[in-house]
Amino acid sequence: MMANDNLRIALLGSGGMGQGDVKDALKVEGVEIGAAADVYDSRLDRMKELYPGIVTSRDYREILARPDIDAVIVATPDHWHAQITIDALAAGKDVYCEKPMVQKMEDGKRVIAAAKKSGKIFQMGSQYASAHAFQKIRTLLASGAIGELNMVEAWLDRNTALGAWQYSIPSDATPQNVDWDRFLGNAPKRPFEPIRLFRWRNYRDYGTAVAGDLYVHLFTGLHTATGALGPKRIYSTGGLRYWNDGRDVPDTQIGVIDYDKSEHHPQFQFMLRVNFKSSKPDEDFGYRFIGSEGTITTDVSSHVTVNRTPREQEPGNTADTFSKQIEAQVLREYAAKYPKQTPTPASLGGPSEQRFTVVKDAHMIHMRNFIDAVRSRKPFFEDAEFGFRATGPALLCNTSYFEKRVCFWDAATMTAS
Numbered sequence: 323m324m325a326n327d328n329l330r331i332a333l334l335g336s337g338g339m340g341q342g343d344v345k346d347a348l349k350v351e352g353v354e355i356g357a358a359a360d361v362y363d364s365r366l367d368r369m370k371e372l373y374p375g376i377v378t379s380r381d382y383r384e385i386l387a388r389p390d391i392d393a394v395i396v397a398t399p400d401h402w403h404a405q406i407t408i409d410a411l412a413a414g415k416d417v418y419c420e421k422p423m424v425q426k427m428e429d430g431k432r433v434i435a436a437a438k439k440s441g442k443i444f445q446m447g448s449q450y451a452s453a454h455a456f457q458k459i460r461t462l463l464a465s466g467a468i469g470e471l472n473m474v475e476a477w478l479d480r481n482t483a484l485g486a487w488q489y490s491i492p493s494d495a496t497p498q499n500v501d502w503d504r505f506l507g508n509a510p511k512r513p514f515e516p517i518r519l520f521r522w523r524n525y526r527d528y529g530t531a532v533a534g535d536l537y538v539h540l541f542t543g544l545h546t547a548t549g550a551l552g553p554k555r556i557y558s559t560g561g562l563r564y565w566n567d568g569r570d571v572p573d574t575q576i577g578v579i580d581y582d583k584s585e586h587h588p589q590f591q592f593m594l595r596v597n598f599k600s601s602k603p604d605e606d607f608g609y610r611f612i613g614s615e616g617t618i619t620t621d622v623s624s625h626v627t628v629n630r631t632p633r634e635q636e637p638g639n640t641a642d643t644f645s646k647q648i649e650a651q652v653l654r655e656y657a658a659k660y661p662k663q664t665p666t667p668a669s670l671g672g673p674s675e676q677r678f679t680v681v682k683d684a685h686m687i688h689m690r691n692f693i694d695a696v697r698s699r700k701p702f703f704e705d706a707e708f709g710f711r712a713t714g715p716a717l718l719c720n721t722s723y724f725e726k727r728v729c730f731w732d733a734a735t736m737t738a739s
């Protein structure tokens with residue numbers, strides 16, 4: 323396939339994110355949509371309203387059997403990602419699969435093997451791998467802008483009902499216009515219950531909780547910025563504090579994660595947070611990289627800021643805790659040993675704060691990277707291994723939370739314990 327050859331895509335799972343993915347894919351020259359699958363008829367009707375003439379089906383396998391489809395976007399609930407991806411690769415399609423790559427740990431290596439065997443392009447739809455903010459941070463870290471990295475904080479809070487997964491439940495949904503068994507797939511069988519389809523994230527049977535939904539983004543950004551393969555030790559805790567709507571997952575969660583030294587980075591700790599309350603919209607998503615000589619902060623979508631406010635040159639004293647007489651003596655001795663210095667710009671070691679503007683719209687860039695990879699046959703770096711190295715540790719945060727224990731991850735072999 324050449325640079326501008328026509329590329330025909332299909333959407334498998336035609337809800338909120340899938341429709342957004344298609345919208346961005348179609349902005350790339352030469353991309354067309356040919357088909358869509360979903361288990362709820364009204365979503366298929368919507369796709370036909372948006373893209374008249376496309377083929378639709380409740381059964382994604384009918385779409386995969388079509389020779390006129392080159393690539394698919396998998397945007398179903400999480401519990402279907404692995405199976406549809408494996409089937410799509412086996413059917414000879416390139417795959418853009420929404421994060422998290424898998425719902426269950428044991429499927430990670432199956433997807434990696436399927437991608438390798440197929441020789442097709444696989445990219446996880448975790449768009450912060452393409453965010454310019456993390457490429458900038460990677461360059462800054464490598465140039466020693468903050469000395470030696472020792473800690474990273476990241477948070478992705480949500481301040482709205484939608485952000486807390488309170489999606490609309492259409493009153494017309496019935497077993498006639500919803501293919502309920504196909505939605506359930508390998509999840510436990512149960513009678514028709516629309517809330518489980520439309521708010522699937524709230525149930526462990528279909529989703530991956532806060533960690534699978536949002537920590538995957540935070541791990542993706544971290545690994546992109548540092549070149550880290552993954553952590554060694556993971557502890558996560560939290561609770562269900564506000565959205566008591568029948569969900570069986572927490573709405574508030576923190577993670578405390580250890581990264582060992584590697585060829586790409588020194589040993590550091592990673593602290594993650596998701597809360598369904600944030601103070602201001604522009605404070606709901608961010609990172610702070612802390613090093614021996616400064617910090618790098620980013621809101622991911624607009625700025626990266628390096629702060630290198632120098633340490634005070636004097637070692638400091640606690641003379642005022644002694645009697646007046648001893649205090650005076652200590653201060654005299656101190657002044658003789660450390661004469662007052664006037665800081666000069668040179669002694670500050672460069673500007674104390676630098677602010678860089680970064681390109682917005684990681685999602686569009688990420689989709690373009692996928693389409694470029696499909697056309698050039700050179701995979702983007704967020705392949706199945708990268709995808710599992712961001713997804714596996716996020717899933718282990720859930721294991722740690724639900725089993726109340728510290729978990730371990732071997733990033734090289736991608737094995738959990």
Ligand SMILES: NC(=O)c1ccc[n+]([C@@H]2O[C@H](COP(=O)([O-])OP(=O)(O)OC[C@H]3O[C@@H](n4cnc5c(N)ncnc54)[C@H](O)[C@@H]3O)[C@@H](O)[C@H]2O)c1
Pocket residue numbers: 334335336337338339340359360361362365380382397398399400402420421422447448449504505507519520522535
């Ligand atoms: N990259 C991001 O920033 C981002 C943002 C939101 C969602 N996502 C991911 O996208 C995926 C979809 O999330 P969403 O918010 O669009 O959910 P959604 O509920 O709006 O859409 C999922 C769609 O899949 C359909 N579906 C269910 N089972 C199916 C099956 N077996 N075959 C075909 N269709 C099926 C549902 O009917 C629904 O229309 C999730 O995995 C989520 O993690 C990613």
